[in-house]
Amino acid sequence: MVDHGRRPVSRKAPWWSLFVFCVLAATASAVPPRNHAIVSAHPLASEAGRLVIEAGGNAFDAAVAVSAALAVVEPYGSGLGGGGFWLLHRAADRFEVMIDGRERAPAAATADMYLDANGQVVDRASIDGPLAAGIPGVPAALAHIAENYGRLPLAMSLQPAIILARDGFPVDAEYRRMAEWRIDALRASPAAAQQLLVDGEVPPLGHRLRQPTLAATLQALAGGGAAAFYAGDVAQRLVDAVRAAGGIWSLDDLRDYRVVERAPVELRLPGNRRLLSASLPSSGGVLLAEMLMMLDQRPSVELDAADRVHLLVEVMRRAYADRARFLGDSDHVHVPLAQLLNRGRAQRRVQQIDMHRATPSTRAALDVGEGQDTTHFSILDREGNRVAATLSINYPFGSGFVAGNTGVLLNDEMDDFSAKPGVANVYGLVGNDANAIAPGKRMLSSMSPTFYEVGDVVTILGTPGGSRIISMVLQGILAADGGEPVSTIVARGRFHHQYLPDRIDIEPDALDAAVVEELQRRGHAIRQLDRPYGNMQVVRWDLASGAVDAAADPRGIGQAILFDGARRQVIGAAARRQAP
Ligand code: DON
DSSP states (O other): OOOOOSSSSOOOOOOOHHHHHHHHHHHHHHOOOOOOEEEEEHHHHHHHHHHHHHHHHHHHHHHHHHHHHHHHOTTTOOOOOOOOEEEETTTTTTTTEEEEOBBOOOOTTTTTTBBBSOOBBBBBTTTTGGGGGGGOOHHHHHHHHHHHTTTSOHHHHHHHHHHHHHEEEEEOHHHHHHHHHHHHHHHHHHHHHHHSSSSTTTTOOOOOOOHHHHHHHHHHHHOTTTHHSSHHHHHHHHHHHHTTTOOOOOOHHHHHHOEEEEOOOOETTTTTTEEEEETTTTTTTEEEEEEEEHHHHHHTTSSSSSHHHHHHHHHHHHHHHHHHHHHOOOTTSOOOOOHHHHHHHHHHHHHHTTTOOOOSSSSOOOOOOOOOOOEEEEEETTTEEEEEEEEEEETTTSSSSSSSGGGGOOOGGGGGGGGSSSOOOOOOOOOOGGGGGOOOOOOOOOOOOOOEEEETEEEEOOOOOOTHHHHHHHHHHHHHHOOHHHHHHHHHHHHOSSSSOOSSSEEETTTTHHHHHHHHHTTTEEEEESOOOOOEEEEEEEETTOOOEEEEEOOOOOOOEEHHHHHHHHESSOOOOOOO
């Protein structure tokens, strides 16, 4: 279940890699991490990863365990019915790859499938119900990671998730909040209501939520690998349920799904800095590279707060404009990557920034949805293997549709396509033909699992947050540049600009009133948000000392665990949020 066409074949670390590792380790004099570190958006998922490492697994086995556990305990964020990107660094030979488990449009999808007879986008058609669902990639990706990078059998790494689905987990406040948000969509799907609600209502706090049908599907995956999901009985039941409810999946769509190994986006910067992040079909790495190149021409560190925010916003505006204009699945459309990643172009663009005046984005403002879903986790094991993974089913609880008795909650990732040029999706993102719907195509994403290195310090980071993911990761990187502790990186207040709508979104209390006033004076439209956003999970390793640190975003309920067999340190998401 893998397409190796776009990246040199990886496989397990070859026999000579231990030798290479020793040589590299000696030359780089890296001190191995003192601890394993796992940080995810849910304590039970972090714990699943720990169990698997303590059973002899590596960071990649833990990534499988954490992904699968999140599918059970955080069904509003990701799941077997969704997709994601796993950025891997294998210490033994320094092999780096992005596992692309992004959803694909079914073969029967068409560019105008969400338009009515008058060519208008039909409200919610790409958000609720099975017509909104792309062909999932998570099951194939988990099997692929276990088989090619893990040390343990897939079945063993899936075990914690199977137990959580079978025996249940206590419903938390975050679950309740998300279920409240999506209650109508969940009620509309009888299987979703049965699995995720209690008597059609949001389950009470502490209610033990058991998902036996999901446990059975996980068990099938454990026993039969990806083929047990994409062919045979499970596939048949998925397709039957989707089609009975108005969807367009076919058995061929599932059979043809392929994980793709892709070269990540890499950018080296002065000061021994290096970015490694998600490549297309995520826009994350490209935009981060563009923004960092622009900022490199005009560093922001010495500026006062208003100048700094103004500069960052103008840089964001320009990079997000490229997203809308040029980016889409490069297996289907030509994307001028060489131009976008050209340093000369970055230099010219940054020269066009007027520090006294906002550059108007030219089109009308559109409203951004406020989804708080999707999920990110970061893992480092004591060998130095790293994983940054961002997984999604898009909107909270995806399409709200559970496919019959499979227990699989389907994504609504089709909304990440551009249903019509210039018409915004739920994140207010506009797109172009590059991101138009086409059969088998992957929809453009913002998910940006990232490794960022400054000298000897490696930071593993990422976050959910729709279109705001990329600007959050940028602010995380800049904080890492400034040497901030991980607890501050996850906690700091955030702001965002995405070209259209032409305004700055600001988290509550993130910027001083005087700074906001100055930004308005320069012509920026401001939207003060009444809720915080994002859920960043960060691990850091200092290769010079071997010190490891990790932090979960205080906006969520996530948990970081540092452990090494005998000792265990659990760090909850309790730090206070700080101003930038
Ligand atoms: O792939 C993407 O860019 C979106 N489907 C991610 C959605 C997301 O992060 C929602 N979180 N608030």
